[in-house]
Amino acid sequence: MGEFVKKEDFKEIRQNIRECGKKVVLCHGVFDLVHVGHVEHFEKAKSYGDVLVVSITAAQYVRKGPGRPYFDNMQRIKFLESLKVIDYVLLSESYTVDDIVPIVQPDIYVKGEEYKDETNDLTGMINSEVALVKKYGGEVRYTGGEVFSSTKLINNVMPVFSDEMKNFLIKFSRQHGRNEMLEYIEKFRDKKILIVGDVIIDDYIFCKLQGLMSKNIGYSARFVSNEKYLGGSVAIAREVAEFSDNVTLLSIMGNEPEIHKIMEDKCEFNLDIISTDKYQTIIKTRYVEADEKRKLLDKIFAINNLSDSMAIDKEEKRKFIQELVNIIDDYDAVFLCDFGHGLIDKEVKSTVELRAKKIVLNCQTNSSNYGLNLITKYDKADFFTLDEKELHLAYSDYSQNQEESLKKLSNRLHGSGCLTRGSRGCLYIENNIIKECPAFVLEVSDTIGAGDAFYSLFGMMCIVEAPIDVAAFMGNIGGALASNITGNKEPVKKEDILKYMCTLLNI
Numbered sequence: 001m002g003e004f005v006k007k008e009d010f011k012e013i014r015q016n017i018r019e020c021g022k023k024v025v026l027c028h029g030v031f032d033l034v035h036v037g038h039v040e041h042f043e044k045a046k047s048y049g050d051v052l053v054v055s056i057t058a059a060q061y062v063r064k065g066p067g068r069p070y071f072d073n074m075q076r077i078k079f080l081e082s083l084k085v086i087d088y089v090l091l092s093e094s095y096t097v098d099d100i101v102p103i104v105q106p107d108i109y110v111k112g113e114e115y116k117d118e119t120n121d122l123t124g125m126i127n128s129e130v131a132l133v134k135k136y137g138g139e140v141r142y143t144g145g146e147v148f149s150s151t152k153l154i155n156n157v158m159p160v161f162s163d164e165m166k167n168f169l170i171k172f173s174r175q176h177g178r179n180e181m182l183e184y185i186e187k188f189r190d191k192k193i194l195i196v197g198d199v200i201i202d203d204y205i206f207c208k209l210q211g212l213m214s215k216n217i218g219y220s221a222r223f224v225s226n227e228k229y230l231g232g233s234v235a236i237a238r239e240v241a242e243f244s245d246n247v248t249l250l251s252i253m254g255n256e257p258e259i260h261k262i263m264e265d266k267c268e269f270n271l272d273i274i275s276t277d278k279y280q281t282i283i284k285t286r287y288v289e290a291d292e293k294r295k296l297l298d299k300i301f302a303i304n305n306l307s308d309s310m311a312i313d314k315e316e317k318r319k320f321i322q323e324l325v326n327i328i329d330d331y332d333a334v335f336l337c338d339f340g341h342g343l344i345d346k347e348v349k350s351t352v353e354l355r356a357k358k359i360v361l362n363c364q365t366n367s368s369n370y371g372l373n374l375i376t377k378y379d380k381a382d383f384f385t386l387d388e389k390e391l392h393l394a395y396s397d398y399s400q401n402q403e404e405s406l407k408k409l410s411n412r413l414h415g416s417g418c419l420t421r422g423s424r425g426c427l428y429i430e431n432n433i434i435k436e437c438p439a440f441v442l443e444v445s446d447t448i449g450a451g452d453a454f455y456s457l458f459g460m461m462c463i464v465e466a467p468i469d470v471a472a473f474m475g476n477i478g479g480a481l482a483s484n485i486t487g488n489k490e491p492v493k494k495e496d497i498l499k500y501m502c503t504l505l506n507i
Contacts (some may be wrong), residue, residue: 063501197233197337340373
C-alpha cells in the first residue's frame with residue numbers, strides 16, 4: 001500500500017533508503033483517471049528498483065484543459081495510496097518535477113514509451129526533466145505496453161464539457177488535426193512582428209476588505225501585498241514572443257528607473273522605446289481582494305495616472321512616428337494595440353494603414369475613453385478583435401443585432417475578425433459569413449488580460465493564413481488560460497497552450 005508523505009518529510013525517508021542500499025524509482029504525472037495502462041506502467045517501473053515513488057501535479061498547476069484535473073488532489077492521492085505496487089505518494093507544487101527530483105533523487109525516472117520520441121513532447125519539458133534527473137545521479141527509462149488515453153476517457157465519459165462544447169470539438173477535431181495545428185504554430189516562429197501600442201503598468205494592491213468606514217461611505221481595507229505587472233502592448237508582445245523569435249515593441253514611456261528595470265527583466269524581445277522625461281508611463285492601480293470561497297479576484301477600486309488631455313509632447317511624438325516609418329517595412333505584420341491613451345493618433349493610424357504588410361487591430365474601450373475610442377475610426381485592418389461593448393458603441397443602433405453590426409464592421413475594415421463574448425465564446429466573421437466558437441473555460445479568477453491573450457493568439461494564426469475557425473479556436477484557448485492568471489503577471493506559456501489544445505482535440 002502506498003503512503004502519502006509531505007515533500008519535506010521524504011528527505012529523511014530518502015536517507016534511510018540510501019543507507020539500506022535500495023534503489024528508488026520515480027513516476028510523475030497528473031494521474032487524473034488511473035486506468036489499467038497506468039497500473040502496468042507502475043508495475044514495470046517497480047521492477048527496475050526497490051521503492052516506487054509516484055508524484056502528482058497539484059491541481060493549481062495543471063493546465064491541460066477545462067475541468068482538469070477532474071479529481072482533486074486528495075482524491076487522486078487516495079487512489080494511488082490504494083495500489084500495492086506504490087510505496088510513497090508525493091504532491092508536486094510546480095508545473096514540472098523540479099520540486100520533486102531534488103528531494104526524491106531517483107536512481108531511475110520512468111516515463112511512458114510515447115515520451116521516448118522527442119516529436120511527441122510538444123512542451124519540450126522532457127529534455128529538461130531528463131537533465132535534472134541526471135544532475136542528481138539518476139537515469140531515465142521508458143515503459144512499453146498498450147497506451148490508453150485518460151484525457152480521451154475524461155473528455156467522453158466525464159461531464160467536463162457542455163453539450164455545445166463537446167459537439168463543437170467533435171466537429172472541429174475531424175476537420176483540423178493536431179499536426180495541422182502544430183504546423184501553423186511552427187510557421188509563425190520566423191515571422192517578424194511589430195507591436196505598436198501603449199506601455200501600461202498594472203499595479204495590483206491586494207487587500208482584505210474590512211467593511212464600510214465608521215464615519216463615511218467609503219470602504220476600509222487592510223493592505224496585504226503589492227505587485228506590478230506589465231500590461232498594455234507589453235503584455236501582448238510577451239505573448240506573441242512565446243511563439244515568434246522576431247518580435248519588436250515600439251512605444252513611448254517615461255524615464256522611471258523602476259519600470260525600466262521591470263521591462264529589462266521581463267521582456268525577452270526587442271524594445272524600441274522612446275524614453276522621455278516629458279511623459280509619464282501609464283500606471284493603472286487596482287485594489288483587489290481574493291475571494292476565499294472562489295478563485296475569482298474581486299475588484300474594490302481602481303485609480304490611474306492618465307492626464308486629462310492624454311496628449312503626448314509633439315517632439316517625442318515626432319521621434320516615435322519617424323521610427324515607425326523607418327522600421328515598419330521590415331516586418332511581416334503590425335499588431336496595432338490602440339488603448340485610446342493618445343499614442344495612436346491620426347498620423348500613426350494613417351502610417352500603419354498605408355505601410356504595414358498586414359494589420360492585426362485591437363481598439364479598446366475603457367473607463368477613461370468611453371465612447372471616444374471607436375474602432376470605426378479605422379479604415380483598414382486585415383484582422384481585428386473587439387468585445388461586445390466596443391461593437392455596441394461603434395454601432396449604437398438598437399434595431400441592429402450583433403451579427404449585422406459585425407458584418408458592417410468587417411466590410412468597413414475590409415478584413416476578418418472576432419467578437420469576444422466572455423463565457424459565451426466568440427463570433428468570427430470571414431467573407432461576410434459568421435460562425436460561433438464556444439468558450440473553453442469553466443472557472444475564472446481574473447479576466448484582465450484574457451482579451452489581450454485572445455487577440456494575440458487569434459492574430460498569430462491569421463498571419464500564417466490558418467483558417468479563421470482555427471484562429472478563433474486558438475484565441476479562445478489563450479483567453480481561457482489567461483483568465484486564470486492574475487492580471488498580466490505572466491504571459492500564457494506556449495507549452496500550456498499546446499497541452500490545452502491537445503486535450504481539446506483528444507475527443
